[in-house]
Amino acid sequence: MSITVRIPPPLRKFTGGAEAVESAAHNLTELFDTLDQKYPGIKQFLCRPDGGVQRFVNVFVNDEDIRFLGGAQYAFKDGDEVLLVPAIAGGRPRGCRG
Amino acid sequence: MSYLLHLKCRECGRTYPLEPLAACEDCWAPLEAVYDYGALWSDLRREELETRPPNMWRYHELLPLNGEPCVGKQTGFTPLVAAPRLAQALGAREVYIKNDAVNFPTLSFKDRVVAVALSKAREFGFATVGCSSTGNLANSVAAQAAAGGFHTFIFVPADLEAEKIVATRVYGARLVKISGNYDQVNRLCSEIAQKYSWGIVNVNLRSYYSEGSKTFGFEVAEQLGWRLPQNIVVPMAGGSLITKIAKAFEELKRLGWVEPMETKLFGAQATGCSPITTAAKNGAPEITPQKPNTIAKSLSIGNPADGYYAVKTILGSGGAGEDTTDEEIVEGIRLLAETEGIFTETAGGVTVSVARKLLRQGRLNPDELIVLAITGNGLKTVGAVSGKLEDNGVIRPKLVDFEEQYLNLAAVAKA
Numbered sequence: 001m002s003i004t005v006r007i008p009p010p011l012r013k014f015t016g017g018a019e020a021v022e023s024a025a026h027n028l029t030e031l032f033d034t035l036d037q038k039y040p041g042i043k044q045f046l047c048r049p050d051g052g053v054q055r056f057v058n059v060f061v062n063d064e065d066i067r068f069l070g071g072a073q074y075a076f077k078d079g080d081e082v083l084l085v086p087a088i089a090g091g092r093p094r095g096c097r098g
Numbered sequence: 099m100s101y102l103l104h105l106k107c108r109e110c111g112r113t114y115p116l117e118p119l120a121a122c123e124d125c126w127a128p129l130e131a132v133y134d135y136g137a138l139w140s141d142l143r144r145e146e147l148e149t150r151p152p153n154m155w156r157y158h159e160l161l162p163l164n165g166e167p168c169v170g171k172q173t174g175f176t177p178l179v180a181a182p183r184l185a186q187a188l189g190a191r192e193v194y195i196k197n198d199a200v201n202f203p204t205l206s207f208k209d210r211v212v213a214v215a216l217s218k219a220r221e222f223g224f225a226t227v228g229c230s231s232t233g234n235l236a237n238s239v240a241a242q243a244a245a246g247g248f249h250t251f252i253f254v255p256a257d258l259e260a261e262k263i264v265a266t267r268v269y270g271a272r273l274v275k276i277s278g279n280y281d282q283v284n285r286l287c288s289e290i291a292q293k294y295s296w297g298i299v300n301v302n303l304r305s306y307y308s309e310g311s312k313t314f315g316f317e318v319a320e321q322l323g324w325r326l327p328q329n330i331v332v333p334m335a336g337g338s339l340i341t342k343i344a345k346a347f348e349e350l351k352r353l354g355w356v357e358p359m360e361t362k363l364f365g366a367q368a369t370g371c372s373p374i375t376t377a378a379k380n381g382a383p384e385i386t387p388q389k390p391n392t393i394a395k396s397l398s399i400g401n402p403a404d405g406y407y408a409v410k411t412i413l414g415s416g417g418a419g420e421d422t423t424d425e426e427i428v429e430g431i432r433l434l435a436e437t438e439g440i441f442t443e444t445a446g447g448v449t450v451s452v453a454r455k456l457l458r459q460g461r462l463n464p465d466e467l468i469v470l471a472i473t474g475n476g477l478k479t480v481g482a483v484s485g486k487l488e489d490n491g492v493i494r495p496k497l498v499d500f501e502e503q504y505l506n507l508a509a510v511a512k513a
Contacts, residue, residue, distance in 0.1 A: 009292045010123060045126065055384075055406060056126035060285065063278075065401065067387055085288050088121040088128045088304065088403055 003080040005031065010086065014039040023082075028059065028072045031082065046084065056087040101138045102162045105129040105305050108407070116162075118222050118297065120304040128404070129305045131162050135352050144324060144355045154210055154313035160349060161214055161313070162306045168220045169246040170213025172202050174313050178321035178469075183437040184450075188457055190464040194327070195434070196318050198473050199442050204241045204265065205475035206234035206443075207314055207339065212242050214310035215299035220246065224297030228252055230287035231300075232280050232335060232396045233262035234474050239299060240271035251296065253283050259395060261478045279390055281401045300336075308338045308404075315346025318469055319356050326356050328466035329417070331364040331453045333445040333473055334374050335397040337408030340365050343471075344411045362417040364462065365408060366452035368392035368444075369421040374405045378419030383409035393424045393482050394444040396474060418461050426451040431476060431483055441476030449473075 006020050015021055021038075025031035029051060036043035046054055052072075053059055059066040060083040066074055076082070105114040109127035119129055142159055150156035154174025155167060177197045185193035198207040212235065219227050228251035229239045236252045243250040252266055256275040266273050276283045291301040299307045319326055326347050332340040340363055350356045367375045370392030373385050385405040390398035402408070412419055422430070427444055430451030435441050442450070449470050456462035476483070493499035 010121075010126070054126065056121070056128075058285070058401065063282065065281070065387055068389070083285075085285055086121055086126045087401075088126065088301075 001026070001076070001078045003031075003076045003078070003082055005035070005082045006084065008084055008086055011042060011045060011084065014042040026076055027074060028053070028066065031076070058085045058087055059083070060085065100161060100163055101134045101141075101159050103132050103134050106132045118218075118224075118302045120302050128407075131305055131309050133160060133349075135349070139353055142353075144320075144353075148320075154213065154310070154317070157313055157316045160316070160346075162309050163214065163217050164221055167213055167217040169216045169242040170203070170209060173209045173213045174201065175317055176201050178318060179438065179440065181438045181470075184434060185468075187433060187437050188454055188464075190457055190462075190468055192467045193453075194318075194322070194467070194469045195438060195440060195472050196314065196321075196469055197440060198314065198471070199440060199446065199475040203245075204234070204237040205478065206238065207311070207471075207473040208234045208238040209242070210313050211235075211307045211310035212238040212299060215297070215303045215307035216242050216246050216248065218303055218306040219248065219297035219299070222297065222303075224295075225249055226251065226294075227297040227299060228287070228290075229299045229301075230254070230280065230284040232398055233258050233478065234396050235300065236266040236271075236273070237262060237478075240266040240269040240273075243271065244269040251290075253287050253290075255280055255283055255395075255398075257395075259479050259481060261480065265478065280399050281387070284399075284401075284403075304403075308342055311339045311342035312346035312349070314339065314471065315343035316350065318343075319347065319350050322467075322469075324350075324356050326350070326359055326361045327469040328359075329362045329364065329462055330469040330471060331366055331449050331456070331462075332471040333397055333449045334365045334367050334405075334408055334419075335399045335402065335445075337365075337374050337402045337404035337406075339471070339473070341404055341407045341411045344415065360415060363412050363415040364417045364452070364456060365412045365419040366448045367419070367421045368394040368397055368427060368448055369423050370394070371398045371400060372419075372421040373400060374402055374408050375419030375421045377405065377409045378412050381413065383407075383413070385409070392427075392444075393479075394427055394448050395479075396443060396445045397448060418456065420452045420455050420459075420461075422448055422451040422455060426455070428483055428486055430454070432486075434472070435476070440472065442472045443474035443476050443479040444482050445474050446472040446476070447482070 107122035152175040179195040181193045201209045226249040230253045250271040291298040371390035387401040427447035430447035
């Protein structure tokens with residue numbers, strides 16, 4: 001089983017610039033743990049200390065907010081695309097302004 | 099010139115230079131504009147401010163621009179209307195309407211935030227601007243971007259009211275209609291903002307954009323004779339406006355321009371999209387997202403970006419959150435129109451009907467001063483009420499027809 005996780009620009013410093021990574025995680029908790037094993041430090045941006053999703057991060061699975069799918073209870077399916085999106089986007093500008 | 103010092107993370111307090119940034123790099127929380135209140139206190143007197151032209155820029159020291167605005171120079175200073183007939187209908191003593199239904203140039207409070215955001219976009223050197231919108235923001239960005247000579251990309255849910263689509267396209271804006279609700283539109287917009295270096299007013303310019311909402315609060319206080327209202331009822335979509343009205347009142351107190359008193363802030367939503375009022379009723383600021391289903395499309399944000407802070411603001415003020423059904427929204431629109439001659443859109447119907455509900459519940463004190471925030475114009479959502487108004491049909495151009503149909507005099511004469 002494999003899912004694709006799309007990494008937002010502020011977290012690509014952990015993934016060596018990769019915009020998307022593959023994962024075999026079965027649920028959100030597992031995903032955060034395996035991401036942190038592979039990219040140490042990334043979890044603190046995604047999770048509160050109690051394991052819940054950070055207040056300012058939205059997690060989408062195939063375009064649906066994971067909270068509508070059962071949140072941490074949701075079991076990932078093969079081929080799922082997981083999107084991690086900051087609730088408030090807008091980091092430092094890159095490139096030229098057009 | 100502004101007295102803006104820096105941007106500061108609302109959670110961890112880390113400060114940032116004045117760049118197009120909206121979120122903290124450490125904790126992703128929103129950034130807040132911080133001003134040099136000490137210098138402002140010694141430099142500026144409210145008496146001086148009163149001599150300035152009647153628009154939102156009379157408070158420019160408390161707005162985040164370095165220089166003159168490039169658009170929206172006449173925006174703001176909308177009427178604060180005493181509403182005795184509405185007050186009587188609601189069973190309240192003193193009600194005022196802050197009427198942004200006649201704001202310039204596009205008849206909603208969004209003209210305030212867009213005037214700030216696009217002027218800031220020009221200062222940052224952005225040539226292309228955009229937004230994700232439930233309608234009013236789209237109208238305002240389209241109009242003011244046209245006036246400022248910006249390129250635009252405007253992202254909206256495809257099922258928006260026809261009036262709001264036309265009132266965006268007419269300005270030549272590139273309108274991107276998306277099959278999805280606002281929250282999905284906003285998610286796409288966030289991805290776009292992260293990839294392209296454009297000035298998206300409610301995304302990467304959000305820290306500046308949202309400051310424009312403070313002028314709504316400044317004006318209410320000044321128009322009341324430099325005093326704060328005891329209560330204000332505010333419609334909520336993303337939840338930013340109510341937090342910025344609270345910030346405006348705090349700044350006025352800090353500057354000593356008003357007597358220190360606590361205003362109770364009441365947040366209004368439609369029952370079909372009530373994530374913020376639901377959290378407020380539960381007494382905790384954590385937001386559970388909803389799938390919007392209401393005629394109040396301008397308030398249809400199921401996952402509000404500032405919802406958490408809106409709830410904290412409401413609860414901290416001693417106010418409350420309340421929601422209202424689609425039928426009650428239409429009643430609210432009609433009540434305001436029939437008592438005060440002000441035609442508001444669905445969001446205004448939410449505000450009026452929630453105020454009525456809070457008064458009936460005894461949570462809004464009828465003996466205290468109440469301000470209702472009317473943020474948009476009824477001509478933009480005519481479909482909400484058009485089928486519900488009395489229609490007597492068509493008559494021939496004959497006196498007898500008129501009398502029969504409307505005065506019933508003919509019947510009286512025959513009797």
